[in-house]
Amino acid sequence: MKTLILYKSIHHKNTEKIAKAIADVLKADIYDIDKVNPEIIKNYDIIGFGSGIYFGKHHKSLFRFLDKISKTNKKAFIFSTAGFPFLKSMFHKELRDKLKNKGFEIVGEFCCKGYHTYGIFKLFGGLNKNHPNEEDIKKAKEFAKNILKN
Template identity: 30%
Template structure:
């Protein structure tokens, strides 16, 4: 099965997860940024497509690429500033899967927490007043502090297990 790992990464979080996934795939599996995609992805049986969560879905660059994927098997992975068990994280994966062409469903999904760019945090706190869900609060500050240590080794191991599971299920 010919596989490729593609990703869109703003702060490096998703790139690191993409590299962890690639590390457990057959030697020679390509891992490339969506900015540097091969012109033709149709020869790949399995595409691991990664993105960073933006406004509850895949970021724009990734949404544009996801909409073009007609490969037999597509596995989605993502990083978000929130813990993976939060509804926002789960909904983001569903929303990203909806960016795939009609009739194309992912063979699996994975999301882990990632650090948030301090410039984004500052922008959000300026944009939204205290008390707003995106405004500064003790809870939000604590969440950013927690996110700052992700992705970590546990996250990378979980991503690797996700990739191994996909390969086993498709074999």
């Protein structure tokens, strides 16, 4: 299965760490989503989409990218890092719905803590300092191994 990972990581490069860990396991090609032409997905079987969570959802670059592609029947997985990862299901909803509308089959979702210094959190030295940490990376790799079983 040829795998592509497309991500956006703007705050502390937290999601980039996760994207690279997943790409390692899946032997995936990996790009900043703003640096590729949407046509690229034609060359792959599974596409992973990820970013930090900003104001309750993924980065707008992911949605802009998906607006430019036509309907597909490929597989996709979703990943993110967030201040409050236990809200994964809610944070992923908008991207999940968008992918499903485009015809993707969602084969997995992953979210872990990411260092968060935006807004009020800056005053306290930030939330989730040092995340993603080794344990988060390990979990991301386990997630990727499960994707391979799909």
